Amino acid sequence: MQTKEALASTPALLLSRLILGGVFIVASWDKILHPDQFAQIVLNYKLMPDMTINLLAIVMPWLELIAGLFLVLGVFVKESAGILAGLLLVFIVAISINLARGLDFDCGCFTSSADQKSASYWLIVRDLALLIPAAHLMVFARSRRPASLPTAQEGPA
Amino acid sequence: MMIHIRNTAIIVVAALIISSLYNGFSGRGIPWFPQKVEVKGAGGIARPQLIVTAAPMKYIEVAEAKVKFDQGVAFIDAREDHEYKAGHVRGARHVAAATSTAEIETALTGFSKDREIVIYCDGEECGASTTLANKLQSLGFTNLQIFFGGWTQWNKAGFPTSCGASRDS
Numbered sequence: 001m002q003t004k005e006a007l008a009s010t011p012a013l014l015l016s017r018l019i020l021g022g023v024f025i026v027a028s029w030d031k032i033l034h035p036d037q038f039a040q041i042v043l044n045y046k047l048m049p050d051m052t053i054n055l056l057a058i059v060m061p062w063l064e065l066i067a068g069l070f071l072v073l074g075v076f077v078k079e080s081a082g083i084l085a086g087l088l089l090v091f092i093v094a095i096s097i098n099l100a101r102g103l104d105f106d107c108g109c110f111t112s113s114a115d116q117k118s119a120s121y122w123l124i125v126r127d128l129a130l131l132i133p134a135a136h137l138m139v140f141a142r143s144r145r146p147a148s149l150p151t152a153q154e155g156p157a
Numbered sequence: 158m159m160i161h162i163r164n165t166a167i168i169v170v171a172a173l174i175i176s177s178l179y180n181g182f183s184g185r186g187i188p189w190f191p192q193k194v195e196v197k198g199a200g201g202i203a204r205p206q207l208i209v210t211a212a213p214m215k216y217i218e219v220a221e222a223k224v225k226f227d228q229g230v231a232f233i234d235a236r237e238d239h240e241y242k243a244g245h246v247r248g249a250r251h252v253a254a255a256t257s258t259a260e261i262e263t264a265l266t267g268f269s270k271d272r273e274i275v276i277y278c279d280g281e282e283c284g285a286s287t288t289l290a291n292k293l294q295s296l297g298f299t300n301l302q303i304f305f306g307g308w309t310q311w312n313k314a315g316f317p318t319s320c321g322a323s324r325d326s
Contacts, residue, residue, distance in 0.1 A: 037295075040210075040288050043191070044284045059172055070168065080168060083165060083169070
């Protein structure tokens with residue numbers, strides 16, 4: 001099947017890796033530099049239990065950066081794409097909930113300032129669009145066994 | 158589609174370790190858990206306010222804000238442009254919370270870092286003043302106070318206001 005071959009081709013996979021990885025590397029950077037401001041944004045979303053806000057603000061930007069770097073470097077591609085897809089789903093749900101309840105909030109995606117009135121619909125569309133390269137990589141990227149496991153029957157992805 | 162749980166775990170654990178180290182040693186870290194601070198709101202009613210940063214801000218209520226106002230302390234309005242234009246504490250500068258730190262520095266040229274500043278936004282539930290205060294803190298400003306109650310309380314109390322664009326915005 002030609003489409004399948006094209007999707008599984010190295011250039012197609014590379015494109016998805018660079019798009020998804022690049023976006024998350026850029027998005028993580030400002031949050032890493034300003035965890036206090038990012039924590040305030042998480043707080044402004046009013047979705048997370050109080051005690052988890054700072055933990056999330058500390059760990060999540062690094063998860064984005066590491067998974068993004070792995071994608072660009074081509075390491076653990078499926079798993080990194082899976083983690084970022086999970087984050088995208090969380091963002092989509094969080095933005096949708098606040099959109100539905102009309103809460104004034106900011107996405108906190110590329111910036112760490114809490115009060116830019118961003119167009120929430122556009123953010124949801126963008127996050128949905130980013131799910132495409134993520135799904136592409138999860139399905140078609142070549143899987144690697146963890147180093148310590150024997151390279152047993154690995155079927156074609 | 159074969160996603161290895163072990164590989165996923167490696168990424169997550171790496172993020173946990175690196176973020177912990179960064180948070181502990183980079184100097185940009187925040188506490189692992191937010192602290193609840195009792196803040197006196199309108200009518201002296203104490204409300205718990207969640208503080209996510211290391212250095213909790215000083216909060217003042219409307220009566221104290223008026224005292225500061227009379228003393229000539231600088232006020233900064235952290236709300237959106239259109240809100241500021243519709244009415245603000247008389248003489249308050251406008252620095253929207255979304256302003257980048259570079260632009261804030263330009264906007265506050267001539268302000269010494271230990272100058273007393275009162276920051277306010279709409280009211281008790283708004284995060285704009287806290288967000289702006291965090292940015293000012295990261296720029297090295299040390300004498301910040303958040304006027305809890307903000308524009309709503311000030312306006313209600315009938316204290317001096319003005320409207321229109323700011324010379325500083």
